[in-house]
Amino acid sequence: DTAVSQTPKYLVTQMGNDKSIKCEQNLGHDTMYWYKQDSKKFLKIMFSYNNKELIINETVPNRFSPKSPDKAHLNLHINSLELGDSAVYFCASSQGGASSYEQYFGPGTRLTVT
Amino acid sequence: EDKVVQSPLSLVVHEGDTVTLNCSYEVTNFRSLLWYKQEKKAPTFLFMLTSSGIEKKSGRLSSILDKKELFSILNITATQTGDSAVYLCAGGPGRNQFYFGTGTSLTVIP
Numbered sequence: 001d002t003a004v005s006q007t008p009k010y011l012v013t014q015m016g017n018d019k020s021i022k023c024e025q026n027l028g029h030d031t032m033y034w035y036k037q038d039s040k041k042f043l044k045i046m047f048s049y050n051n052k053e054l055i056i057n058e059t060v061p062n063r064f065s066p067k068s069p070d071k072a073h074l075n076l077h078i079n080s081l082e083l084g085d086s087a088v089y090f091c092a093s094s095q096g097g098a099s100s101y102e103q104y105f106g107p108g109t110r111l112t113v114t
Numbered sequence: 115e116d117k118v119v120q121s122p123l124s125l126v127v128h129e130g131d132t133v134t135l136n137c138s139y140e141v142t143n144f145r146s147l148l149w150y151k152q153e154k155k156a157p158t159f160l161f162m163l164t165s166s167g168i169e170k171k172s173g174r175l176s177s178i179l180d181k182k183e184l185f186s187i188l189n190i191t192a193t194q195t196g197d198s199a200v201y202l203c204a205g206g207p208g209r210n211q212f213y214f215g216t217g218t219s220l221t222v223i224p
Binding site: 004035040041042043044045048055057090102103104105106107108 | 148152155156157158159162200202204211212213214216217219
């Protein structure tokens with residue numbers, strides 16, 4: 001009964017490749033997020049998305065693109081991977097609206113680009 | 115530029131001590147501040163604060179927000195080794211955008 005799940009847990013790939021990370025939540029939440037956590041543990045939001053609005057952090061390269069086939073899924077696609085993309089990527093979800101921003105995080109995907 | 119700054123960066127205490135973690139923020143159209151605990155894997159939610167001066171408590175943990183001075187504190191009393199973790203705070207304008215601080219790494223020694 002995992003709330004937010006991500007696959008794969010680990011991903012090792014070479015520079016220049018294109019890869020995707022999948023995220024699914026079974027909480028019925030209407031907003032999903034992608035975060036990048038670097039080696040210094042700094043957690044940075046990349047995208048937030050609900051069925052109405054995609055908010056993109058302007059510092060995210062356009063090689064990164066979120067894709068949402070339905071409300072329960074938000075996948076992260078990365079083109080032309082670079083060494084600096086190595087990090088742990090967390091997916092999260094929340095029930096949007098004014099009263100709650102409590103976010104539930106997935107277990108993370110450790111991406112290593114060689 | 116919006117930012118959230120946490121201090122100290124790291125802290126080592128003995129079991130039974132009380133600790134205070136600090137979080138200051140500069141967030142345009144600020145609406146809420148969140149605290150998370152991150153052990154080995156994903157962050158887990160602790161508190162959400164939206165109103166100034168109202169303390170939120172959960173067991174030995176408590177937190178309060180000061181919207182005038184733009185900061186929040188997280189207190190942990192009677193610390194235990196299980197409290198060892200990175201504590202993250204995040205401030206957001208409420209449009210599904212949050213700015214996280216770099217975290218405070220807390221180590222509790224038996």
